[in-house]
Amino acid sequence: MREIYYLKFVAMAVHLASPRGLLSDEEEGGAAVFESTAADIAGPRARGAALPEVSLIFPGPEPRKMVPEVKVGTGRQGSVEEEESTEKVRVYLRIRPLTEVEKDRGEDRGSVTIQDEETLVLQAPKDSFNMKSSERGVGQSLHKFTFTQISGPGTTQQEFFDCTMRENVRDVLRGENRLLYTYGVTNSGKTYTVQGSGRNAGLLPRALVSVFGKLQGRLYGALDLKPVLCQEVRWLDSNEIRAEEIRRDTLLKEEEALTSQQSRLRGGISVSCDSGIGGVSSISCITTQLEDSDSVCLDPDSLSHSGGEDLEEGVQFSVWVSFFEIYNEFLYDLLEPPPSLQSRKRATLRLSDDRHGNPYVKDLTWVQVRSAEEAWKVLRVGQQNQSFASTHLNHNSSRSHSIFSIRILHIHPEMELGKGTQISELTVCDLAGSERCKDQCSGKRMKEANNINTSLHTLGRCIAALRHNQTNRSRPPMVVPFRDSKLTRVLQGFFCGRGRSVMVVNINPCASMYDETLQALKFSAIATQLVHAPPSRIRVAYIQALLREHALRGHNATLEEEQEEYSDGEDQEDGDVTMFDSETLLQAIEVLKVEVHRQRKEKEELEANVREQVCSEMMEVIRRMENDFSETLETERALMEERYEAKISNLQKNLKRYYSEEIEERDEKIEFLTAALQKSKEAAGSEEAADPSSQNGLRRSKRLASVSLSVQRASELSKVQAELEQCTAELLEKNKELKKYQDLLTLPPHSGTLTTTVDRKLQEGQRSLRQLRLDLQQLGLDLQSAERVCCSNTGGERVRQALATADDTLAKQGQALAELQNSLLLVKMDLRKKTDSLTEMQARFPAAPTMLAVTHSTGSCKKRGCGGAVSDAENQRPEKRALLRSLFGGHSKTRNAQSSHPPTTPATPYSQILRSRQQSPQASHGFRAFVF
Numbered sequence: 064m065r066e067i068y069y070l071k072f073v074a075m076a077v078h079l080a081s082p083r084g085l086l087s088d089e090e091e092g093g094a095a096v097f098e099s100t101a102a103d104i105a106g107p108r109a110r111g112a113a114l115p116e117v118s119l120i121f122p123g124p125e126p127r128k129m130v131p132e133v134k135v136g137t138g139r140q141g142s143v144e145e146e147e148s149t150e151k152v153r154v155y156l157r158i159r160p161l162t163e164v165e166k167d168r169g170e171d172r173g174s175v176t177i178q179d180e181e182t183l184v185l186q187a188p189k190d191s192f193n194m195k196s197s198e199r200g201v202g203q204s205l206h207k208f209t210f211t212q213i214s215g216p217g218t219t220q221q222e223f224f225d226c227t228m229r230e231n232v233r234d235v236l237r238g239e240n241r242l243l244y245t246y247g248v249t250n251s252g253k254t255y256t257v258q259g260s261g262r263n264a265g266l267l268p269r270a271l272v273s274v275f276g277k278l279q280g281r282l283y284g285a286l287d288l289k290p291v292l293c294q295e296v297r298w299l300d301s302n303e304i305r306a307e308e309i310r311r312d313t314l315l316k317e318e319e320a321l322t323s324q325q326s327r328l329r330g331g332i333s334v335s336c337d338s339g340i341g342g343v344s345s346i347s348c349i350t351t352q353l354e355d356s357d358s359v360c361l362d363p364d365s366l367s368h369s370g371g372e373d374l375e376e377g378v379q380f381s382v383w384v385s386f387f388e389i390y391n392e393f394l395y396d397l398l399e400p401p402p403s404l405q406s407r408k409r410a411t412l413r414l415s416d417d418r419h420g421n422p423y424v425k426d427l428t429w430v431q432v433r434s435a436e437e438a439w440k441v442l443r444v445g446q447q448n449q450s451f452a453s454t455h456l457n458h459n460s461s462r463s464h465s466i467f468s469i470r471i472l473h474i475h476p477e478m479e480l481g482k483g484t485q486i487s488e489l490t491v492c493d494l495a496g497s498e499r500c501k502d503q504c505s506g507k508r509m510k511e512a513n514n515i516n517t518s519l520h521t522l523g524r525c526i527a528a529l530r531h532n533q534t535n536r537s538r539p540p541m542v543v544p545f546r547d548s549k550l551t552r553v554l555q556g557f558f559c560g561r562g563r564s565v566m567v568v569n570i571n572p573c574a575s576m577y578d579e580t581l582q583a584l585k586f587s588a589i590a591t592q593l594v595h596a597p598p599s600r601i602r603v604a605y606i607q608a609l610l611r612e613h614a615l616r617g618h619n620a621t622l623e624e625e626q627e628e629y630s631d632g633e634d635q636e637d638g639d640v641t642m643f644d645s646e647t648l649l650q651a652i653e654v655l656k657v658e659v660h661r662q663r664k665e666k667e668e669l670e671a672n673v674r675e676q677v678c679s680e681m682m683e684v685i686r687r688m689e690n691d692f693s694e695t696l697e698t699e700r701a702l703m704e705e706r707y708e709a710k711i712s713n714l715q716k717n718l719k720r721y722y723s724e725e726i727e728e729r730d731e732k733i734e735f736l737t738a739a740l741q742k743s744k745e746a747a748g749s750e751e752a753a754d755p756s757s758q759n760g761l762r763r764s765k766r767l768a769s770v771s772l773s774v775q776r777a778s779e780l781s782k783v784q785a786e787l788e789q790c791t792a793e794l795l796e797k798n799k800e801l802k803k804y805q806d807l808l809t810l811p812p813h814s815g816t817l818t819t820t821v822d823r824k825l826q827e828g829q830r831s832l833r834q835l836r837l838d839l840q841q842l843g844l845d846l847q848s849a850e851r852v853c854c855s856n857t858g859g860e861r862v863r864q865a866l867a868t869a870d871d872t873l874a875k876q877g878q879a880l881a882e883l884q885n886s887l888l889l890v891k892m893d894l895r896k897k898t899d900s901l902t903e904m905q906a907r908f909p910a911a912p913t914m915l916a917v918t919h920s921t922g923s924c925k926k927r928g929c930g931g932a933v934s935d936a937e938n939q940r941p942e943k944r945a946l947l948r949s950l951f952g953g954h955s956k957t958r959n960a961q962s963s964h965p966p967t968t969p970a971t972p973y974s975q976i977l978r979s980r981q982q983s984p985q986a987s988h989g990f991r992a993f994v995f
C-alpha cells in the first residue's frame with residue numbers, strides 16, 4: 064500500500080511587507096544589483112500555466128496556508144513546511160571580530176553598529192565609494208538592515224550553531240530537506256562559520272555530531288546494504304523516487320571490494336541513477352587518502368548534542384555523505400582521489416534531471432558513515448581536494464563553492480513488508496566570497512573571481528525573481544533563472560518547495576571593506592523578504608484541475624460551470640502524485656500536451672500582433688524622427704551659414720589689418736635702411752676727407768663725387784622731366800588750339816602744303832617727346848640701380864660702370880633733348896610762318912574785330928580765293944608766343960653770342976641741364992651738341 068499524504072490548502076492573506084527598517088535606496092540598490100533578465104512567459108492562464116522545466120514559481124492568486132492532515136496509520140506529524148508555509152526565509156547575520164593583522168593595520172570597525180539583535184546600522188566611512196556617492200546626491204550614507212538574528216563578534220561557534228543549525232538538524236531527522244548556505248565578501252568568515260578552525264568546530268562538524276548523537280542506537284547495519292537498497296527509496300516530499308532493484312551480483316562485488324580493502328569502488332552499486340545517488344563507497348576506502356593535518360578537532364563528547372527523543376518510534380536510520388565543489392562553473396567530486404594519485408585529469412561531474420525534472424549531480428560519490436568521526440574524516444578528505452588559494456585579502460581563500468550533503472535514510476519497521484523508505488537531506492553550502500576582479504593580480508585568480516561573482520549574481524537574480532513572483536501576484540510570474548549557473552541549478556530544489564533554505568550572511572566589520580559589505584547586505588535584504596515556496600506537491604492539484612477541465616471541455620460544459628468546478632477543485636485536498644494510477648497520469652500528459660499546443664498557438668498569435676503593433680509604432684516614431692531631423696538640419700544649416708559669414712568677414716578684417724601692419728613695417732625698414740645708407744655715405748665721405756693724399760682716397764672721393772654728381776643730375780633730370788611734361792601739356796594745348804584754328808580756317812590752297820608740313824613736324828615733335836619721356840624713365844631706373852649698387856658696394860667697379868652707363872644714358876638723353884629742341888625750333892619756324900600768313904590775312908581784312916571774326920572772314924576769303932593780305936603780313940615780324948618765350952626765353956637774342964659768353968643765369972631748365980652736363984668731364988662731349 065502506498066503512502067499518501069493528504070494536504071489541505073486554506074486560502075489565507077499574506078502580508079508581505081518590506082522588512083522593518085529597510086531604506087528605500089536599499090530597495091533600489093537591490094534591484095540594481097540583482098536585476099532579473101528573466102523573460103515573462105506567463106500565458107493567459109496565470110495560475111499554474113507553466114511547466115516545471117522552466118523553473119517557474121507558482122505564487123498563485125493568494126498565499127495559502129496548508130493545514131496538514133496526518134496520514135492515517137503512519138502516526139507521522141505534519142511537516143513543518145505544511146504548517147508554516149507563509150514563514151519568511153531565515154537570514155542570519157554574523158559579524159566576525161577583527162583579526163590581529165587588521166588590528167595592527169589600525170582598521171576602523173565603527174561603520175557597523177548592531178542596534179538590536181535584529182537590526183544592523185551601517186554608516187558609510189569617509190573614504191568609501193558609498194559616502195562619495197551620497198555626497199554627490201546618489202544614494203544614502205546610512206543604511207539599516209533587518210535579519211532574523213544578528214550575531215556579534217563575541218558569538219561563539221556553539222551559540223551560533225544553537226541559533227542557526229540545531230533546529231534544522233531536528234527537521235532533517237524528522238524527514239525534511241534543509242539547506243544552509245553562507246554568503247559574504249571574501250575573508251568575512253564563511254569557512255570559519257561552516258567548518259571552524261582548531262578547537263572551534265563550525266556548523267558542519269557540530270551538525271554531524273548532533274545527527275549521530277540523536278541517532279545513537281538507531282543506526283541501521285552499516286554494511287548490510289541489501290535490505291535497504293532492495294527496497295523502494297523515496298523522498299519525503301513529492302519528488303518521490305522509485306528506487307531500482309539492485310542486482311544482487313553487483314552488491315556482492317561491492318562487498319568483496321570492501322573486505323579486500325582495495326581502493327574505493329565507484330559506481331559499483333547503483334541505488335538509483337535518477338534518484339541523485341550515483342556511486343556508493345566505503346569510509347575505509349575514502350579515508351586512506353586522509354593526511355594528518357592540523358584540521359578542526361572533532362571531539363563529539365565536547366560538542367553538546369541532545370538525544371533522539373523526538374525521533375519516530377521504531378524507525379532506523381542510515382547516513383550517507385557526499386562532498387563536491389563548483390569551481391569555475393565545473394563540478395568536481397571532492398571524494399575522488401586527487402589527480403596525482405589517479406595520474407589523470409580531474410574528472411568533472413554532470414548535472415542531470417531526474418524523471419520529475421529535479422536536478423541532481425550524476426555519478427557523485429556517496430559514502431555511508433556510522434559516526435560523526437567517520438563523517439568528519441570524509442569531510443577532511445574533501446577539504447584536501449578543495450580549491451583554496453592565497454589572495455591579497457585571505458591567505459586561505461576558498462576559490463569554489465563547496466557543498467557537503469548528509470542524506471539520511473529513514474528505514475521504517477514495516478520496510479520488510481514492502482513499505483517505502485524515506486530520505487531526507489541536510490546540505491551545507493560554503494559559497495566562495497564575492498570579490499572585486501580588479502583586485503586580483505593573476506589571470507587565474509581573476510577568472511576564478513569572475514566565475515564566483517557571476518554565479519553569486521545569478522543566485523541574487525533567482526532570489527529577486529522569486530521575491531518578485533511572491534510579491535506581485537497579480538502580475539504574470541517571471542522565469543527564475545536557475546539554469547544560468549551551476550550553483551543555482553544545484554540548489555534549485557531548495558527554493559522550489561523540495562525543502563527549505565537558511566541563509567547565513569557573514570560580514571567583516573573593517574571600514575576598508577565597507578562598499579563590498581554593503582552589497583552583500585543588500586543581497587541579503589532581498590532574501591529576507593522571501594517566503595518559503597510551497598511544497599511541490601501542489602502539482603497534484605494542478606494535474607487534477609487539468610483533468611477536470613479537460614473532462615468538462617469534452618462534455619461542452621458552460622464556462623460558469625467550469626469555473627465553479629475548478630474553484631471547488633482548488634479547495635480539495637492534494638496528495639502525493641502517486642495517488643494517480645498510470646492511466647490517469649497518461650491522460651494528464653495528453654491533456655498537458657494539448658494545453659502546451661494551445662498555449663503555443665496563442666503565444667504565436669500574440670507575438671504576431673505585438674510585432675505588428677511594434678512595427679507600426681516604430682514606423683510612426685521613425686517618421687516623427689525624420690521630420691524632427693530635417694527641421695533640425697535646416698536650422699543647423701542657417702546657423703552654420705551665419706556663423707561662417709561672420710567668420711569670413713572677421714578673417715577679412717584681420718587680413719587687412721595684418722597686411723597694413725606688414726606694409727608699415729616694411730616702410731619703416733626702408734626708411735631705416737635709407738638712413739643707414741645716408742650715414743654710411745657720410746662716413747665714407749668723411750674718411751675720404753680725412754686722407755685725401757692716398758690713391759685710394761682719391762679714387763674714392765672721385766667715385767663719391769661722381770655718385771653725388773649722378774644724384775644731382777638725377778634730380779636735375781627729374782626737374783627737366785617735370786618741365787618737359789609741363790611743356791608737353793602746353794604743347795598739347797596749343798596743338799588743340801591750332802587744330803581749332805585749322806578747323807576754323809580754310810587756308811588758301813598754297814598754304815595747304817605749309818600746314819601739312821607743320822603738322823608733320825608737330826607729330827614728329829610729339830613722338831620725340833614721348834621717346835624722351837621713356838628715356839627719362841629709363842634714366843630714373845638706371846639711377847636707382849646705381850644707387851642700389853652704391854648701397855651695396857660703394858667703392859666697386861660696378862658702381863663706376865653703372866655711373867658710366869648712367870652717363871651714356873644721360874648723353875643719349877641730351878642728344879634726344881637736342882633733337883627735340885631742333886624739332887621745336889622747326890615747329891617754331893613753322894608756327895612763325897603760320898602766324899605770318901595769319902597776320903597777312905588779318906592785314907587783308909583789318910575790319911575783323913575779334914580773332915574768331917578774323918577766322919571766319921579768312922575762312923570765307925580763302926573760299927573766295929583772296930590771298931593779298933597774307934603777302935603783306937609776311938613782311939611783318941610776328942609777336943613772340945608765351946610758350947616759345949618760356950621754352951627759349953631770350954635764347955634767340957643771345958644765340959650768336961652764346962658760344963663765347965654764356966649767360967650767368969639760366970633762362971630755361973634746358974640751359975641749366977646743358978650747363979650741368981658741361982661741368983661733368985666724362986659727359987661733356989655728349990652735351991656740346993645742345994649748346995646753341
Ligand SMILES: Nc1ncnc2c1ncn2[C@@H]1O[C@H](COP(=O)(O)OP(=O)(O)OP(=O)(O)O)[C@@H](O)[C@H]1O
Nearest residue numbers: 159160249250251252253254255457460461495496
Ligand atoms: N567569528 C570569528 N572569530 C574569529 N576569527 C574569525 C571569525 N570569523 C572569521 N575569522 C577569521 O577570519 C579569517 C577569514 O575567515 P575565512 O577564511 O573563514 O573567510 P571566508 O569568508 O571563508 O573567505 P573566502 O571567501 O576568501 O574563503 C580567518 O583567519 C578566520 O580565522
